[in-house]
Amino acid sequence: MSTARLTVDLDALVSNWRALDSMTPATTETAAVVKANSYGLGVQPVGRALAKAGVRRFFVAVAEEGAALRDALGPNVEISVFSGHMRGDTDMIGDLNLVPMINSIDQMVRHVEALPGHPFGIQLDTGMNRLGMEAEEWLALRDTALELDPTLIMSHLACADEPDHPMNRQQLETFLALTDGTGVPRSLSATGGILLGPEYHFDVTRPGIGLYGGLPFTEAMPVARLDLPVIQVRTVQAGETVGYGNTWVADRPSKIATVAAGYADGIHRIMGPKTSLFAGDDPCPIRGRISMDLIGVDITHLDEEPQGLTLLGPQQTVDMIADNAGTIGYEVLTSLGRRMSRRYKGG
Numbered sequence: 001m002s003t004a005r006l007t008v009d010l011d012a013l014v015s016n017w018r019a020l021d022s023m024t025p026a027t028t029e030t031a032a033v034v035k036a037n038s039y040g041l042g043v044q045p046v047g048r049a050l051a052k053a054g055v056r057r058f059f060v061a062v063a064e065e066g067a068a069l070r071d072a073l074g075p076n077v078e079i080s081v082f083s084g085h086m087r088g089d090t091d092m093i094g095d096l097n098l099v100p101m102i103n104s105i106d107q108m109v110r111h112v113e114a115l116p117g118h119p120f121g122i123q124l125d126t127g128m129n130r131l132g133m134e135a136e137e138w139l140a141l142r143d144t145a146l147e148l149d150p151t152l153i154m155s156h157l158a159c160a161d162e163p164d165h166p167m168n169r170q171q172l173e174t175f176l177a178l179t180d181g182t183g184v185p186r187s188l189s190a191t192g193g194i195l196l197g198p199e200y201h202f203d204v205t206r207p208g209i210g211l212y213g214g215l216p217f218t219e220a221m222p223v224a225r226l227d228l229p230v231i232q233v234r235t236v237q238a239g240e241t242v243g244y245g246n247t248w249v250a251d252r253p254s255k256i257a258t259v260a261a262g263y264a265d266g267i268h269r270i271m272g273p274k275t276s277l278f279a280g281d282d283p284c285p286i287r288g289r290i291s292m293d294l295i296g297v298d299i300t301h302l303d304e305e306p307q308g309l310t311l312l313g314p315q316q317t318v319d320m321i322a323d324n325a326g327t328i329g330y331e332v333l334t335s336l337g338r339r340m341s342r343r344y345k346g347g
């Protein structure tokens with residue numbers, strides 16, 4: 001084994017989906033967000049495991065991602081596309097039966113002209129100012145759109161990972177004002193919104209990160225494990241250095257393991273100074289700069305030379321590493337590179 005190995009625990013993934021599903025009443029459908037190749041973990045195996053567990057509705061960012069998912073899951077699940085109906089998407093949306101979340105009057109016109117009678121949803125902007133129709137646009141379109149029977153009306157919360165943020169209630173009230181009385185199924189919450197409580201649940205929830213073991217779902221089971229093979233072990237004397245730029249100098253004779261992974265695999269240089277790899281429960285600090293393909297790790301204190309060291313696992317979550325890099329678990333997961341081998345467990 002000479003490349004890093006990412007192990008995706010599909011049983012943990014399914015149990016995270018079940019846990020999020022159990023936080024809402026049976027009348028609320030828990031969908032799954034599998035955009036960006038299922039947050040880097042592999043849209044096809046992840047999609048299959050979730051469909052087998054009972055997920056009937058999936059969300060992707062763009063139509064191309066919907067095509068990969070349709071390929072894996074066949075015709076019996078609903079696949080919705082957040083970016084809506086873009087120019088050039090018509091064939092894919094039509095042939096693969098994708099459901100665009102319409103974001104503007106322009107998209108609405110394109111959709112009904114190109115694919116009359118084809119299902120669609122509506123995405124409203126309730127304050128995030130990212131995707132979706134503005135209130136005035138929606139009010140102008142509303143009666144016409146409702147006659148065409150949208151499958152869903154959705155919006156997205158900007159601050160749901162901060163339960164006390166006043167933006168949550170403000171967006172909830174805007175969403176209610178824009179959608180009350182429409183009779184169309186509604187969806188407001190991703191992972192963070194599910195945790196905000198029943199007012200935010202509506203008819204469909206759209207968890208992403210919580211399925212993959214990330215915050216703000218603190219009870220999530222870890223889904224991704226990352227083991228890095230040790231290529232070489234050497235002893236360095238006090239005063240010797242490790243890696244580019246001589247940033248680390250040994251202050252005692254030390255044993256340094258060189259592992260096969262680096263920033264090209266999404267292990268960002270910036271996380272180096274605060275991050276350890278693990279030999280079982282023993283933390284082994286990174287020494288020197290993270291290179292493109294290699295990382296130096298201090299194993300002086302270990303009794304035996306390990307064959308591999310663990311970067312992500314029960315000892316260290318994606319959010320802990322993200323913190324070391326000044327970022328969020330989402331970015332760590334979606335950065336994990338294509339070079340590493342992927343293995344799927346359970347499902």
Ligand SMILES: *Cc1c(COP(=O)(O)O)cnc(C)c1O
Nearest residue numbers: 033156190191206207208209210
């Ligand atoms: C990414 C995304 C989600 C999922 O969000 P998580 O925080 O990962 O649960 C849901 N809805 C929309 C519109 C999104 O862009």
